[in-house]
Amino acid sequence: MKLRSPLLLAAAVLALLTACTPGTGGGGGGDGKSFEFWSFSAINQKLTVEAYKAKRPDVEIKLTEVGTSTETAQSLTTALAGGKVPDLVLIQGDNLPQFVEQPQNFVDLRTLGADEVKGDYLDWVWRQSVAKDGEVLGVPTDVGGMAVAYRTDLFAAAGLPTDRAAVSALWPSWDAFIETGKRYKQTTGKAFTDNAATSVFYQAVNQVSEKYYSEDRKLVYSTNPQVKAAFDLGIKAATAGITSGQSSFESAWSAGMAQGQYAAVSAPSWMLNSIRSTAPDTKGKWDIAKIPGGSGNWGGSYLAIPKRAKNPQAAWDYIKEMQSPQGQLEHFNRVGALPSTPSVYQDSKLTDAKDPFFSDAPTGKIYTESLLGLKPFYIGPDSAAIGQEFLNAITNVEQSGGNPATAWDDALRAIKNAIGE
């Protein structure tokens, strides 16, 4: 025992260390029959995975619901930096640019045949995942068309129309939306919408033809009149007293939703799921009207394959099957995510789809219409950070008594601090 024990110990320690070395851990074997898939939680990805398994019973999929879209992007970054990567990962549109900036971390999907399917997708959505030398890093799984969800019972009580066409006619513009809010507040004394930052500014700023970057990818957030106009709308809504000052997705926001505190909430297509799950008791009391301004997109995600993936081919087979126009249409009928493939927009399976939770509103029709005539804009690596600071500046006015007159300059200063230019 005398000499052997330290050697044994040293060997054990060594074994332990090598086991912990990042980057070498194995997923499934590279057999093309199994792959690991990271997705967000609470978007029912399981259903789609099961549908694929039904079609391809020989394939094994290990689905991990990492967390929110942001948490998934953070985990992916950590994994890419030196850990075990999945074979397939879902990336939310807002997080995509930071990865597109570093294309060396992902499989260029053109090598697997992305060019053949390119024509199936909305061109401006596809282009967001194309890196500087033309590498295609992701396939769009859905888009986030825009609309407004409103409570028919609360609208009726306030003497407002409840029919979705009549309600849409109430607000051709955001100014008219704010005016409607004031009317509602006058009759009921209650807040009209949840907040100004997300429900007004973040919607309006996604309806522009040029956002924080110009088409040639230069920062123009401080000089672009469209951004300023959207910001001013946000401030106007914040100071009009029509919001209940609850930041979207906070716990008190969910509580307010369940208690029927908001008569109208801006609802990108994925928000419907969130309303359904936070306020299940309000079923049938909602309906869906057009977004002020008529069109817009917020959100949508992409499927990408990290470079170090063990089974890129199996992952690509999944993308090809499930993200085809037909696959996305089925996905829409399963969970309500809006397809990024325009060829199915006229399909009766989409146009006839009605949502009983929202008074049988034809969600497919309403949301795809909001995507027509949409003007694509470039989303850059700092877009998310810039958007966050604008949101913060409006929230500050709305909830913490910030000065509306200096809010714009405050926001610009905060952005400068955040992105360093």
Added chain:
Amino acid sequence: MTATLSRASRAAPPQPGARKIKGVGERLSAYAYIAPFFVVFGVFGLFPFAFTFYVALFDWNPIGDQVFIGFDNFTRMFGDPRFWNAAGNTVSIWALSTVPQLLLALVLAHVLNHARLRFALFFRMSVLVPYVTSVAATAIVFVQLFDRDYGLLNWLLGLVGVEPVDFVQSTWGSHLLIATMVTWRWFGYTTLLYLASLQSLPRSVFEAAAIDGAGPWQRFRHISVPSLRPVIIFTVVTSTIGGLQIFTEPLLIATGAPLTCGAVRQCQTLTLFLYEQGFGQFEFGYGSAVGVALFVMVVAIAALNYLLSTRIKAD
């Protein structure tokens, strides 16, 4: 401390020359036995610590390029109002939590040390309950108590005609909320430290003082407090170091913007700022620079502690 040391040395008296160490193997085996700790410490403690200083000199994108930029991260930090805001918040939350916490603990320890206290053990143990409750659970409960629309506290304030206060969204409110959580969590621990120190005092001193006509306040002021001086300094220093590292509470209270603790960073502490830069924005270099700054502050406070405690011993 000295008591523990002398007891330990009595239990295992040194036996020089009792047995000769044979061979290189046995000599080395001792190192192998202590290796697990030092290997783990090296991998998860020492290496990341040293590596932080290295990374702080880079513009370090974890999935992209790593560019050496010298001290630019530090220059940026000193000119960054977000850094100073976080530093200010940290100091404010630390002051709001440490001062009441230590005063409360001092008074409680004095009371719990009272000779005629019934169920003393029960009370002494009860003060530790907040300490063993998970921070996340504490945060969830306190955020609900302090909620603007549905909170118990605002309901009580409403009874006396005060408008609801939005604690999380306001600077002072959020600091107060975090400080309350920190105080709640740590006062029991500090109380027990004081109590242990008080109990090492001979009871006869208190009795003699009582016979000489000293009231409870005078006994507290002239016996308890002076005899607790070393342990008070110890707790001030540990709670200051802990205060510099307040992280979980601010992360959990503003659920809409957790990494900045609210829309205008009203309660973002230094560690949260570090985390936001490092793991929210993935600016590893800049985040590391903030980490280095935090390290320097903690060392400075520890040095101050050393100076103060040696001064006290010299007294």
